[in-house]
Each structure stands twice: as structure tokens, then as C-alpha cells.
């Protein structure tokens with residue numbers, strides 16, 4: 001087959017992996033529009049066939065080339081010989097009483113990631129992973145407990161989005177995307193931006209960047225690169241502490257960066273994108289939920305136009321952290337609100353389905369089988 005511009009490299013070899021078991025076809029969701037156009041041209045097909053194929057993938061929710069009924073039969077069989085639409089499988093699906101659905105996706109090389117569909121009024125939001133594992137090692141988070149294996153490709157990120165879209169009835173559309181699943185999106189900026197380009201394209205999922213949020217632990221050079229992309233995505237910075245001493249304990253990568261450079265990069269992002277910033281603060285009982293922390297946080301936020309998203313901790317089996325009491329959550333909230341900070345206390349959705357990010361993989365996936373924490 002001719003070489004195709006594939007973004008970025010597809011499957012990586014896994015030691016001990018059976019090479020014959022890995023897919024030999026190209027993941028179509030990794031192929032750029034140009035790549036598909038060239039492939040079609042080499043076989044004598046006009047460029048508009050590429051548009052038709054894209055429409056089938058993103059609006060038509062096609063899972064096989066066979067169903068692409070307005071394509072010539074010969075093209076359908078040539079496509080099926082060269083490409084896979086999906087290369088992963090669904091290792092586990094959980095549905096909670098509030099309609100939240102969480103999928104444990106097993107990738108072609110055996111790696112596992114999680115993605116979630118949340119129903120809230122008219123909103124159909126999805127939370128998507130960017131890496132297998134995470135290198136940042138936040139002490140309370142299940143996703144980073146075993147480090148990072150690799151970045152996801154553009155196609156693997158898009159496949160999560162499409163798998164979640166396919167769970168909606170035909171008359172419903174995805175409305176919001178949050179890059180808040182497993183992994184640090186800004187450590188995989190090329191893969192994430194390539195996938196989001198397709199997600200916001202009217203010929204893709206057609207979701208406005210104003211409805212797309214990238215959540216980051218706070219990597220200043222990558223925040224600047226994101227700003228330089230010129231697309232006004234919402235940025236959410238995971239703060240979790242009002243000072244370096246505590247943040248460095250909870251978010252080890254802070255030891256090398258420090259809060260001030262993170263805040264300065266967030267301010268630059270706000271200045272260049274015009275998008276309101278969100279700071280996330282996971283409230284850990286007895287750790288960062290004191291009145292002193294709340295007062296110090298109000299001083300850090302003074303003069304900044306931000307939304308403070310406070311998330312009561314979702315306990316992770318094997319980790320020594322707990323959800324704060326109702327009293328301490330409401331005290332924390334009162335202090336922030338009294339100082340004029342915009343605060344949102346995120347409702348926990350899908351609590352009974354391993355809701356903490358990375359938990360489904362530990363409890364139901366292959367990593368759980370080798371993990372002492374489960």
C-alpha cells in the first residue's frame with residue numbers, strides 16, 4: 001500500500017506481544033484529509049468521495065464500510081482491505097443510575113484507557129483520555145499510579161469520541177468535550193490538537209471550541225503552545241493547593257515548576273484567548289480543605305477572572321485520601337464565595353461506576369490484575 005500521512009505514529013510494539021495479533025490495517029481515524037484524498041486519487045476516485053467517507057464516519061455513525069451505501073461497492077471493499085474504522089474494543093461498560101456511561105477501551109496493543117458520556121439536561125458531554133496512564137504522579141489520582149505507557153494517537157482519541165457518540169440515540173448529538181480522562185493532555189499536545197481539530201470541524205463532530213475544555217496539571221511551555229494555536233479552547237488548570245509546599249506534595253511535578261509560573265502561563269492564556277480560566281481544586285479531607293487553605297486560595301485568586309471548580313475527592317481504593325465532610329465542604333465554599341470568587345462545586349456523576357478517573361482501569365481492566373492497590 002502507498003504511504004499515508006498518518007498522525008502521529010500508530011501502534012507501538014509491546015514487549016512479549018504477539019506481532020501477528022496486531023492489526024495490519026491503517027486506523028482510518030489517523031489518516032488526514034489529504035492522505036485520504038491521495039489514496040483515493042491513486043485508485044482513480046474523485047476527491048468528493050473523501051467528504052462522503054468523513055460524513056459517514058462522523059454524522060452517519062458508520063462502524064463498517066459495508067454500510068456506506070452511497071459509495072461504489074468496489075471502493076467499499078478497497079477501503080475495507082486497507083483500513084479499520086475502529087481498532088480498539090470495549091473491555092467493560094458501566095452505566096450509572098444518572099445515565100452516565102463509562103467505557104474501558106482496550107487499544108489495539110492491549111493498553112487501556114477510560115472515557116465517559118455524561119447526560120445533564122440537554123448537554124451530552126464526553127470526557128476523553130489523552131494517554132495510557134500518566135507521568136505526573138498526582139498522589140491521589142488512580143490514572144498516574146503506574147506511570148505512563150504512551151501517548152494516544154489522533155485516531156485513538158477520536159475513536160473514544162465516536163464510541164461515546166454511538167451510544168446516543170440518532171436524534172441526539174454530542175455537545176461538549178472535556179479532555180479530563182486519563183493522562184496529561186498537554187504532554188500529548190500534537191495528538192490532542194489533531195483530534196480536536198477534527199472534533200470541531202463542521203465535517204467532523206462540529207463542536208465549537210467554546211464547548212471544548214482542556215484540563216491540565218499546568219505545564220507552562222505547553223500552555224503557551226496551546227495559546228499559539230490560536231483556537232479558543234477553554235483551559236482548566238488543576239491547582240489543588242494554594243501554596244508550593246502543599247502543591248508539591250500533592251502534584252509532584254510542581255516541585256520543578258512552582259505555582260507562580262503556572263499562574264503566569266494561565267494569565268497569558270486568558271489574555272490571548274479571551275476565554276475565562278477555570279482552576280480545579282480536588283478537595284481532600286484533612287489535607288487541603290482547611291479554612292486556612294481556603295483563605296490562602298482567595299489571596300492567590302485575587303484580581304483574576306476565574307471559575308473555581310471545587311471537586312470533592314472520589315476515593316480510590318488503596319490510597320489514603322478521603323472525601324471531606326459535608327461541613328468542611330460548605331465551610332470551604334462559604335469562604336471562597338464571601339471573597340467574591342466564582343465557585344462551582346462539581347456534582348459527582350456516576351459515583352457507583354468507578355467514577356474516579358483511572359479507577360475503572362484498575363478495578364476492571366488488565367492493570368487491576370497486576371496491581372497491589374486493588
Ligand SMILES: C[S@@+](CC[C@H](N)C(=O)[O-])C[C@H]1O[C@@H](n2cnc3c(N)ncnc32)[C@H](O)[C@@H]1O
Nearest residue numbers: 141180183184215216217238280313314356357
Ligand atoms: C484525571 S485529570 C486529567 C487531566 C489532567 N491531567 C489534569 O490533571 O488536569 C482531570 C481532573 O480529575 C481530577 N482527579 C483525579 N483523580 C481524582 C479523584 N480521585 N477524585 C476527584 N478528582 C480527581 C484531577 O485532579 C484533575 O483536576
Ligand code: SF4
Nearest residue numbers: 134136138141144217
Ligand atoms: S490528576 Fe491529571 S496530571 Fe495528575 S496524575 Fe491524574 S491524570 Fe495525571
